[in-house]
Amino acid sequence: xxxxxxxxxxxxxxxxxxxxxxxxxxxxxxxxxxxxxxxxxxxxxxxxxxxxxxxxxxxxxxxxxxxxxxxxxxxxxxxxxxxxxxxxxxxxxxxxxxxxxxxxxxxxxxxxxxxxxxxxxxxxxxxxxxxxxxxxxxxxxxxxxxxxxxxxxxxxxxxxxxxxxxxxxxxxxxxxxxxxxxxxxxxxxxxxxxxxxxxxxxxxxxxxxxxxxxxxxxxxxxxxxxxxxxxxxxxxxxxxxxxxxxxxxxxxxxxxxxxxxxxxxxxxxxxxxxxxxxxxxxxxxxxxxxxxxxxxxxxxxxxxxxxxxxxxxxxxxxxxxx
Ligand SMILES: NC(=O)c1ccc[n+]([C@@H]2O[C@H](COP(=O)([O-])OP(=O)(O)OC[C@H]3O[C@@H](n4cnc5c(N)ncnc54)[C@H](O)[C@@H]3O)[C@@H](O)[C@H]2O)c1
Numbered sequence: 381x382x383x384x385x386x387x388x389x390x391x392x393x394x395x396x397x398x399x400x401x402x403x404x405x406x407x408x409x410x411x412x413x414x415x416x417x418x419x420x421x422x423x424x425x426x427x428x429x430x431x432x433x434x435x436x437x438x439x440x441x442x443x444x445x446x447x448x449x450x451x452x453x454x455x456x457x458x459x460x461x462x463x464x465x466x467x468x469x470x471x472x473x474x475x476x477x478x479x480x481x482x483x484x485x486x487x488x489x490x491x492x493x494x495x496x497x498x499x500x501x502x503x504x505x506x507x508x509x510x511x512x513x514x515x516x517x518x519x520x521x522x523x524x525x526x527x528x529x530x531x532x533x534x535x536x537x538x539x540x541x542x543x544x545x546x547x548x549x550x551x552x553x554x555x556x557x558x559x560x561x562x563x564x565x566x567x568x569x570x571x572x573x574x575x576x577x578x579x580x581x582x583x584x585x586x587x588x589x590x591x592x593x594x595x596x597x598x599x600x601x602x603x604x605x606x607x608x609x610x611x612x613x614x615x616x617x618x619x620x621x622x623x624x625x626x627x628x629x630x631x632x633x634x635x636x637x638x639x640x641x642x643x644x645x646x647x648x649x650x651x652x653x654x655x656x657x658x659x660x661x662x663x664x665x666x667x668x669x670x671x672x673x674x675x676x677x678x679x680x681x682x683x684x685x686x687x688x689x690x691x692x693x694x695x696x697x698x699x700x701x702x
Pocket of ligand 1: 386388390391392414416419457458460462499557558
């Protein structure tokens, strides 16, 4: 297969490329990435992949790149992805995420790419009360609460509309929160871990009891592999583990793993506006139809993640110093 990975120099995209090149060594992988602050060519060092620097909002350039790559498949991770940045300035999110998704579909249509997969998020569904017994299904209504989530929801609508209107063979996946190596240290867990490693206190909001569903990034990549190979065009799939942890749980896990005292390791600050309480996905479709199941227990995957940042200070120190 000849696969183009847009946003492949970022956190999940680069982990996906690591996974794909390992699982499918005969395939040709082309990464298409704008290399924003979150895109890092160092994430792909040692891999046999081609890198094209480009912006998914540039339809002409992306079309040429897809034709030159003779791509059988395009998977899109490219997005502005940090909620806090979107609160400060939502415009880059509207441009890269919404216009970017439209432009990407247009380029795929023009270059006749047989298959497009778009990576979305659980956050498009809004949030759940902490005591709500339900979970978001693929048919739950879109109720984005934050500018980031709104931009991801807009992207999903464009992708599905290109499928329905133009017959583009699209799938969408909405994943829970990921943890793993090579995540830019602006979000958690790497922000907690790199703060703790530098002797700084990990910063929690007052609502640190709010929960997220956590998944090892390699398990996400395995689900995307199944969707790309066996997912039905026009379908959307939720990908989650059911493993919910509060922000406090995450910080305490990092503190324990690094042998730090709780009081010394944590500080609590005022909340960010529009902070969602909780997301939980019903992932029964991807499990029943495609045979996916997460294979990394949380304690094992998170401990390995903490160790990765411990052992790769040369990767994150220049980023944390920015
Ligand atoms: N991190 C998570 O836990 C999580 C959870 C669910 C869904 N997602 C989604 O997964 C995708 C990847 O997330 P991530 O955490 O790896 O993000 P990231 O910020 O680490 O990486 C994004 C990548 O996209 C590139 N990019 C940004 N705008 C671009 C543009 N206009 N053209 C080309 N490239 C561009 C960046 O250079 C970077 O390499 C995003 O779509 C995000 O919404 C992330």
